[in-house]
Amino acid sequence: MIKELDEKYLEELVDLSEEVFDPLEYNFFGKSSSTEAIREGIKRHLKAGRIWGYFKDEQLLGTIGLVVNKDYCLGKVQDFMVKKDFQGQGIGRKLMDFVEEHARKNENLKELRLSTSNFNNIKLYKRLGYSKASWVMKKKL
Numbered sequence: 001m002i003k004e005l006d007e008k009y010l011e012e013l014v015d016l017s018e019e020v021f022d023p024l025e026y027n028f029f030g031k032s033s034s035t036e037a038i039r040e041g042i043k044r045h046l047k048a049g050r051i052w053g054y055f056k057d058e059q060l061l062g063t064i065g066l067v068v069n070k071d072y073c074l075g076k077v078q079d080f081m082v083k084k085d086f087q088g089q090g091i092g093r094k095l096m097d098f099v100e101e102h103a104r105k106n107e108n109l110k111e112l113r114l115s116t117s118n119f120n121n122i123k124l125y126k127r128l129g130y131s132k133a134s135w136v137m138k139k140k141l
């Protein structure tokens with residue numbers, strides 16, 4: 001079952017993020033991967049957009065978030081994660097299908113975007129129908 005999450009799920013969202021994201025790889029929210037930074041990031045995401053959770057037997061197994069830009073009919077997908085032991089079993093696909101359906105029908109969006117700093121996810125996102133839109137380059141000063 002997929003249902004919308006609110007601040008009541010904040011700590012579960014923080015726990016899931018910490019389990020799933022490798023802090024070295026992800027540099028969460030562009031700042032720090034401390035628990036507090038993750039908590040603040042999720043709070044911001046809940047205010048700016050919506051997050052849905054995939055539940056089985058009342059256990060939260062995965063999430064997906066969406067921020068809508070009505071002016072450009074664009075949506076940004078974020079907080080896409082599935083508990084480690086349940087990855088690769090189709091839950092991510094179900095969450096992505098759900099968000100796409102919602103974006104099309106309820107928000108009238110024409111395009112979804114997402115960013116990833118994990119090279120390994122590119123194949124997975126291609127499989128989910130995404131194509132690469134840009135290269136981001138950076139130089140530390």
Ligand SMILES: CC(C)(COP(=O)(O)OP(=O)(O)OC[C@H]1O[C@@H](n2cnc3c(N)ncnc32)[C@H](O)[C@@H]1OP(=O)(O)O)[C@@H](O)C(=O)NCCC(=O)NCCS
Pocket residue numbers: 020021080081082083086087088089090091092093094115116117118120121123124125127128
């Ligand atoms: C990314 C993530 C949410 C996907 O969830 P998931 O439940 O594992 O995904 P699914 O099992 O539904 O797989 C989705 C599709 O990608 C495919 N896929 C999965 N891993 C793949 C890989 N390494 N290479 C190519 N395709 C892959 C699956 O076959 C499936 O396609 P199909 O439905 O046509 O068979 C999950 O793996 C995760 O939490 N990863 C760590 C956190 C993360 O990186 N989040 C994204 C941040 S940008």
